[in-house]
Amino acid sequence: MKVNTAQELNQYPDFKATLIELLFQLADDDFIIAYRGSEWLGLAPHIEEDVAFSSISQDMMGHAAMFYQLLEEIGVGTADELAHGRKSSERRNAILLEEVNGPGHYLEEPYYDWAFAVVRNYFYTEAKKVRMESLKKCSYVPLQEVAVKVEMELYYHLLHWKTWFIQLVNANGEARERMKKAIQKVFDDFAGVLTLGDQGSKMVEFGLIDSEEVLTHRWIQQMQPIFEQTKLNLPPNFGMKRGNGRNGVHTSDLDTAIATLSEVYHLDSQATW
Numbered sequence: 001m002k003v004n005t006a007q008e009l010n011q012y013p014d015f016k017a018t019l020i021e022l023l024f025q026l027a028d029d030d031f032i033i034a035y036r037g038s039e040w041l042g043l044a045p046h047i048e049e050d051v052a053f054s055s056i057s058q059d060m061m062g063h064a065a066m067f068y069q070l071l072e073e074i075g076v077g078t079a080d081e082l083a084h085g086r087k088s089s090e091r092r093n094a095i096l097l098e099e100v101n102g103p104g105h106y107l108e109e110p111y112y113d114w115a116f117a118v119v120r121n122y123f124y125t126e127a128k129k130v131r132m133e134s135l136k137k138c139s140y141v142p143l144q145e146v147a148v149k150v151e152m153e154l155y156y157h158l159l160h161w162k163t164w165f166i167q168l169v170n171a172n173g174e175a176r177e178r179m180k181k182a183i184q185k186v187f188d189d190f191a192g193v194l195t196l197g198d199q200g201s202k203m204v205e206f207g208l209i210d211s212e213e214v215l216t217h218r219w220i221q222q223m224q225p226i227f228e229q230t231k232l233n234l235p236p237n238f239g240m241k242r243g244n245g246r247n248g249v250h251t252s253d254l255d256t257a258i259a260t261l262s263e264v265y266h267l268d269s270q271a272t273w
Contacts, residue, residue, distance in 0.1 A: 001207065002139055006075075015139075016074065019140055020076060021092070021197065022209065023067050024092040027068045027071065027082070027083075029193070030061070030128075034058075035260075037057030037060065039106050039110070040112065041053075041054055043110060045114060056121075056157050056160065060157075063150050066149070068083050073142070084262040084266070085262070086258075088254040088255050089248045090248065091250060093250075094195075094245045094246070095244075095245040097124065097193070099189075099253055101116070102116070115175075115178040115182035118164045118179070118182070119182040119185075122161035122165045123223075124193055125157045126158060127193050127194060128150075130215050130222065131147075131209065132154065135147035137207075138208055138209065139207035139208055165226070166229070169230040183232070183235075184235070187238055192244055194212060194238060198246070198247060
């Protein structure tokens with residue numbers, strides 16, 4: 001079954017409800033990791049990386065906006081409201097993506113962890129590419145079209161993070177050790193990125209996306225050569241140490257992030273930008 005327009009969705013209420021769940025996962029993931037990326041502005045290892053990481057984060061926020069716009073088109077709410085007006089318990093992003101970059105405060109003493117930033121962004125971007133490739137066959141045509149646009153930009157994002165990952169791991173000494181610790185930290189919660197949540201089986205049934213198992217297998221296939229090249233062992237299991245964000249389980253890190261991100265919106269939620 002193919003659904004070509006937002007208007008057609010009203011004929012298929014179960015399909016629509018499942019699509020909404022998937023769109024929130026896609027939008028909320030990009031929204032929060034784009035914000036975490038923006039916090040590196042002025043703090044990245046060198047000025048060229050400041051520019052590159054800012055550009056990537058801007059792209060990711062743009063992708064989130066496209067997914068929120070699809071939700072707006074099917075009557076869930078305005079894109080601004082969905083991005084800024086929802087409580088953390090209503091969010092569907094993976095917990096790993098909301099975690100702070102490190103201790104301290106952005107404007108005071110941010111002791112941020114660059115190894116963690118590289119690993120989290122590289123692993124997430126590879127998982128996102130796998131999802132976009134699957135969504136190019138999505139039974140909801142507007143999402144299919146957005147996936148094509150998003151995937152075009154991911155080539156450069158992946159090249160960026162893959163280069164950082166390989167260089168830091170191959171640097172040996174402290175850099176390699178910090179990267180190994182970051183890899184374990186990311187793997188402790190990475191199942192939360194790969195999962196489709198409680199509605200995953202319905203997403204597959206309606207032809208929206210491939211199964212969680214298939215997506216995970218494809219991600220491993222993409223990562224295995226990189227781990228072999230850098231003489232690392234790809235951990236056999238992914239964890240979900242702090243819970244499943246797809247089901248509305250989150251940490252205080254997300255509450256703080258939403259408060260910051262939405263401060264201007266709440267000054268006048270009816271303003272047109």
